[in-house]
Amino acid sequence: xxxxxxxxxxxxxxxxxxxxxxxxxxxxxxxxxxxxxxxxxxxxxxxxxxxxxxxxxxxxxxxxxxxxxxxxxxxxxxxxxxxxxxxxxxxxxxxxxxxxxxxxxxxxxxxxxxxxxxxxxxxxx
Amino acid sequence: xxxxxxxxxxxxxxxxxxxxxxxxxxxxxxxxxxxxxxxxxxxxxxxxxxxxxxxxxxxxxxxxxxxxxxxxxxxxxxxxxxxxxxxxxxxxxxxxxxxxxxxxxxxxxxxxxxxxxxxxxxxxx
DNA sequence: GCACGTGTATTAATGCAATAATACACATGA
DNA sequence: TCATGTGTATTATTGCATTAATACACGTGC
Numbered sequence: 266x267x268x269x270x271x272x273x274x275x276x277x278x279x280x281x282x283x284x285x286x287x288x289x290x291x292x293x294x295x296x297x298x299x300x301x302x303x304x305x306x307x308x309x310x311x312x313x314x315x316x317x318x319x320x321x322x323x324x325x326x327x328x329x330x331x332x333x334x335x336x337x338x339x340x341x342x343x344x345x346x347x348x349x350x351x352x353x354x355x356x357x358x359x360x361x362x363x364x365x366x367x368x369x370x371x372x373x374x375x376x377x378x379x380x381x382x383x384x385x386x387x388x389x390x
Numbered sequence: 391x392x393x394x395x396x397x398x399x400x401x402x403x404x405x406x407x408x409x410x411x412x413x414x415x416x417x418x419x420x421x422x423x424x425x426x427x428x429x430x431x432x433x434x435x436x437x438x439x440x441x442x443x444x445x446x447x448x449x450x451x452x453x454x455x456x457x458x459x460x461x462x463x464x465x466x467x468x469x470x471x472x473x474x475x476x477x478x479x480x481x482x483x484x485x486x487x488x489x490x491x492x493x494x495x496x497x498x499x500x501x502x503x504x505x506x507x508x509x510x511x512x513x514x515x
Numbered sequence: 516g517c518a519c520g521t522g523t524a525t526t527a528a529t530g531c532a533a534t535a536a537t538a539c540a541c542a543t544g545a
Numbered sequence: 546t547c548a549t550g551t552g553t554a555t556t557a558t559t560g561c562a563t564t565a566a567t568a569c570a571c572g573t574g575c
Contacts (some may be wrong), residue, residue: 315400317565319565338520358497362507364496365493366512383494383508385487390488441533441535444532461552465552
């Protein structure tokens with residue numbers, strides 16, 4: 266069963282997108298594995314204190330992307346074969362790296378300064 | 391006169407917040423300097439193709455933070471003494487570094503891997 | 516069989532960013 | 546002086562993302 270204990274939604278973006286990102290990053294990083302079982306939509310909505318439809322929306326998007334498999338009456342299962350995981354990992358890392366580089370460049374930093382700054386705050390988070 | 395040619399709003403957050411962030415990062419990075427003149431609210435709204443009230447909202451928030459000075463009849467002026475710039479720079483860099491570190495950690499990367507990834511995409515953006 | 520938990524679908528309600536319209540106050544320059 | 550452009554303020558409206566409420570369909574296990 267996938268754990269959502271480390272999932273802390275904020276108000277910076279829609280909750281359903283945060284759930285989507287949480288699961289995708291979990292799969293990409295290996296914390297969530299192929300054939301893992303997801304909590305039911307209702308159970309997760311109670312756990313997170315949100316509306317069941319919000320969970321439903323996130324799960325249906327995961328289904329559209331082929332990352333989970335759903336059927337009536339039973340909880341959904343993660344569908345993440347190795348090649349899919351690698352592809353997802355590359356996508357996420359590339360997107361993160363690009364946005365991060367853009368951010369630091371916008372701040373007028375050099376690559377060396379950016380790396381140093383990252384190192385300075387690495388242990389803090 | 392502050393230039394907004396590099397300002398490219400997207401639909402990831404409210405436009406007024408993007409304007410706010412654009413100006414703050416500009417000040418922090420030195421691209422926008424103390425006593426620089428801002429375009430008028432109406433002129434900027436025409437330039438960006440948005441409603442004057444959206445610009446007004448961003449500018450009033452900048453005024454609340456003490457980063458611009460406004461008076462009737464004349465365009466607003468940047469108020470950014472050196473100590474304020476340094477403070478702003480620290481705030482922005484710290485926030486960016488923390489969120490970046492958290493992001494890479496969430497992806498299961500080590501500091502070395504994160505730095506390498508950043509370097510790999512640095513020139514691309 | 517059937518109670519229960521599950522996935523799925525539809526519709527309504529809510530909140531808020533963005534827009535819109537308008538009015539007033541002030542400064543500048545012809 | 547006065548026309549013009551500026552900042553400021555108020556109120557209403559629109560559109561859409563999000564949440565909410567509800568009903569229906571299906572599978573499991575007693």
